[in-house]
Amino acid sequence: MTKSDPNRILRRLPLAVGGLGAVLLLINRLLTPELTESQARGDVVGVILSAVLILTGLIWQQVQPRSPDTVELIGESGFVLAADLPETVKTELAWASHLLLTNTVTRSLIVYYQGKVLLRRGILAAKAEVVPGPILKRVLATQKPIYLVALYVYPGRIEFDYLPENTQGVVCQPIGDQGVLILGANAPRSYTKQDEQWIAGIADKLAVTLQE
Numbered sequence: 001m002t003k004s005d006p007n008r009i010l011r012r013l014p015l016a017v018g019g020l021g022a023v024l025l026l027i028n029r030l031l032t033p034e035l036t037e038s039q040a041r042g043d044v045v046g047v048i049l050s051a052v053l054i055l056t057g058l059i060w061q062q063v064q065p066r067s068p069d070t071v072e073l074i075g076e077s078g079f080v081l082a083a084d085l086p087e088t089v090k091t092e093l094a095w096a097s098h099l100l101l102t103n104t105v106t107r108s109l110i111v112y113y114q115g116k117v118l119l120r121r122g123i124l125a126a127k128a129e130v131v132p133g134p135i136l137k138r139v140l141a142t143q144k145p146i147y148l149v150a151l152y153v154y155p156g157r158i159e160f161d162y163l164p165e166n167t168q169g170v171v172c173q174p175i176g177d178q179g180v181l182i183l184g185a186n187a188p189r190s191y192t193k194q195d196e197q198w199i200a201g202i203a204d205k206l207a208v209t210l211q212e
Contacts, residue, residue: 014054021046022051075164077122078124080119105185106171108123132159133160143174149191151170167184168187168190169184169191173200178211181199
């Protein structure tokens with residue numbers, strides 16, 4: 001289910017007030033049999049104020065960014081760790097995934113390292129196995145992150161069948177040269193540059209832990 005933009009009323013308020021003011025001024029002028037000087041001056045001020053409000057509303061419609069529409073991801077909430085990991089690694093993975101799920105728009109998270117899924121957390125798809133497709137292979141080969149801002153427009157989205165089927169955005173962040181941190185969001189174009197830096201920092205920390 002898509003959530004509507006919470007700022008839409010605020011952006012439309014100046015337009016509505018300005019338009020209403022202009023209509024009321026027009027009705028008042030038409031119903032006044034004899035126009036006085038004071039009323040004429042009042043009408044001029046009212047027209048100016050209405051015009052300013054309408055102009056402000058139009059500017060807000062263009063300038064103020066809309067919050068991305070969010071959806072409820074299809075899947076079950078879960079937290080799955082590979083059983084053969086040392087306790088220190090499990091603790092590190094649990095800490096890192098918790099930070100990402102609570103401080104970014106991430107709703108589904110997978111740690112894929114040395115050909116194995118070490119962690120799945122958040123909203124999980126039915127498929128647990130990760131089979132690297134062209135996008136994931138490119139991240140592993142180049143060790144450079146890829147951010148798919150609106151997953152539904154990419155033909156390559158079919159390789160992410162291990163994420164909820166209605167995932168809106170995906171970040172593939174390399175973990176050193178042997179793994180990838182895969183993040184799924186419930187809104188398109190929702191990761192900021194700060195989020196990307198935060199994700200890269202956590203991936204670097206995980207790379208050190210996993211190499212040890």
